[in-house]
Amino acid sequence: DIQMTQSPSSLSASVGDRVTITCRASQSISSYLNWYQQKPGKAPKLLIYAASSLQSGVPSRFSGSGSGTDFTLTISSLQPEDFATYYCQQSYSTAFTFGPGTKVDIK
């Protein structure tokens, strides 16, 4: 299995802050990396697919970058509705795997 790690596991930030979350794969996964946002009691929501493609309807303050083993999700100016847990997911191997998540909460 391809193992996914995320850092940090949690962070506290203020509205308007620039936030960066890192996802690392245990082997190269090209650009086969997606990002999801999950709020408490809700299903995950797709934000970014193929490492850097913004899903339709997702605000442009979200962006993704990276390839190979290292990827980042950036929120350029954190909004109140962005406080949530963020997960990365690889689809390079048929056995899809997710990162452990990064919880973003209010400072």
Added chain:
Amino acid sequence: QVQLQESGPGLVKPSQTLSLTCTVSGGSISSGGYYWSWIRQHPGKGLEWIGYIYYSGSTYYNPSLKSRVTISVDTSKNQFSLKLSSVTAADTAVYYCARVLAAAGTRWFDPWGQGTLVTVSS
């Protein structure tokens, strides 16, 4: 707009088989082009992919669960289903169904159902 809805028992006894169904609306499973997947989330934990199916019946399972998982599709009802056998307390989780999209070699889940909590307990 495609929507997915999970249904099934919320309580299953240990050693029994967990059975869930996902009903797809706003689109046809048999139109092709998509896979249909199950994913679970243990309480307070991360996400675990269980497997997915194509409308033709082709399936792919998580190797860690493969011996206990069966995913099937009923195109006449626009539904796909999950069976997980020999369950234990470790299978207690929120179970989600989701559509799998693909482009440029990568695949992602969108949209997701709202999820259903299944508790394994006697």
